[in-house]
Amino acid sequence: MTTYDFAIVGAGIAGASLAAELAEGGARVLLLEAEDRPGYHSTGRSAAFWEECYGGPEIVPLTLASGDYLRDNGFLHQRGALYIGRQEDAGALDRFMERFGDTGATIERLHREALAEKVLGLREDWTEAVWEPACADIDVAGLHAHFLARARKAGVDLECRALVDSLSRKDGHWTIKTAAGGTYKASWVVDAAGAWADSLAQLAGARPLGIGPLRRTVVQLRIDPVVPADQPLVLDISGQFYFKPEAGRLWLSPHDEIPSEPCDAAPEEIDVATAIDRFQQVVDCRIEAVERRWAGLRSFSPDRLPVYGRDPQVEGFAWFAGQGGYGIQTSPAAARLAAQLLLGAGRDEMTEKIDASLYDPARFA
Incomplete structure (x- = not known):
């Protein structure tokens, strides 16, 4: 042996x-x-993206160190990311800038006019953002x-x-x-x-x-108007949702972290409904169909x-x-x-x- x-x-x-x-x-x-x-x-089951600030400042060195390898081997597709908020979230976005300002991540503070140009149908009360141009989809x-x-x-x-x-x-x-x-x-x-x-x-x-494993839900929506293929990944600064275009559809998550036993994870209808409700408060569009839904486990120490x-x-x-x-x-x-x-x-x-x-x-x- x-x-x-x-x-x-x-x-x-x-x-x-x-x-x-x-x-x-x-x-x-x-x-x-x-x-x-x-x-x-x-x-x-991952809707993975390479996002410099994801996971906190202690994760940034691992992310940045991996970037060249992923890019050089063709596994990244440039997209950009926006952390967005309402006027009352301006302080949280400013603190985000301070928290990651010395990590080496490339970030920029944006306000309503620049933000609206990047997200089709964005409702008027979403006025504040942090822009991460280096964010990319991962194959x-x-x-x-x-x-x-x-x-x-x-x-x-x-x-x-x-x-x-x-x-x-x-x-x-x-x-x-x-x-x-x-x-x-x-x-x-x-x-x-x-x-x-x-x-x-x-x-x-x-x-x-x-x-501990935490369940994360993702749904695929067909919406009208169709989300532009080059629209950025959009994340809520309060951690309530994220969404991005994918092959003419929209992938959406309620950013849930539901404690779970180790298992073959499956989405719950309440989490799908929560994701859609939160999305409709952000973007003015018509949801034509929920085409897919799935869940995976993310395990944290x-x-x-x-x-x-x-x-x-x-x-x-x-x-x-x-x-x-x-x-x-x-x-x-x-x-x-x-x-x-x-x-x-x-x-x-x-x-x-x-x-x-x-x-x-x-x-x-």
């Missing part, structure tokens, strides 16, 4: 990107996925396939329908058993299990970190920062989890950083400005 250096549990964007980086660094890597195919849950499927291809080329073994059933450690190695009857051995187990991260940690005897690195108590167990909704836009730099931490390798140009201590699992010890 092959003994791997690393067995990564979860083959979404997190596990796939880390597998590629570790294998290209010389490690023998096994990638275990519980579903029939990689990316079935959060990765496959999520293409990016995920890219990482899987890199991993495969570097010798990673991918096993699907491999739900981890038990973990035991002896003589410096883990024995990993799956519900389908598979048995594998590895020196390290890396937890990239997303919503199931804490459950996997318990199998390894590690203390759960409180990584208690401080809403990701968790990268070796568990402080359980030998041979490491975390690559808790990446919330920004795991896709930060995946190149996050995976590079985590691989460097696990391999004991030095930093490179992509990761040299990132403070890894922000994401160390030992902060919860």
Whole structure:
């Protein structure tokens, strides 16, 4: 039986990107996925965008460090983003400018005239905004396939329908058993299990970190007039909605974060109705049809920062989890950083400005 250096549990964007980086660094890597195919849950349901301020100032370094990789490999389509508000939200938008002003993000304060030019049918009471010209759509499927291809080329073994059933450690190695009857051995187990991260940690005897799944709903609308294809991503400064055009339709979310058990998430009718109600208060248009609706789980640690690195108590167990909704836009730099931490390798140009201590699992010890 092959003994791997690393067995990564979860083959979404997190596990796939880390597998590629570790294998290209010389490690023998096994990638275990519980579903029939990689990316079935959060990765496959994301309306992802690369947005410099998303996740807060502590996430900006990971986002900026990932930008060139995503652009140079053709995974970004320029769109721009607007955080909008009413007159009473002017202070919140000013504070947003102050909060992100020194992070390296490109942001600009706008008022009604410039704002109305960017959003078709915007109702008159929406008068204030922050403009982020660098925001871009992400080709999520293409990016995920890219990482899987890199991993495969570097010798990673991918096993699907491999739900981890038990973990035991002896003589410096883990024995990993799956519900389908598979048995594998590895020196390290890396937890990239997303919503199931804490459950996997318990199998390894590690203390759960409180990584909690939150449900996010998205609906696809057909509206009249048709939203321009180049209209920016529009987000509420109070976190009540966001929407953007997609192939002649509009993708809309109520920006919900509903606590959930780890599961195959499905949208609730109340969340769909809430999204539409909030949207109609922003844009004057006619909704002709709700064509699709879906939901995914975004998993956050208690401080809403990701968790990268070796568990402080359980030998041979490491975390690559808790990446919330920004795991896709930060995946190149996050995976590079985590691989460097696990391999004991030095930093490179992509990761040299990132403070890894922000994401160390030992902060919860």
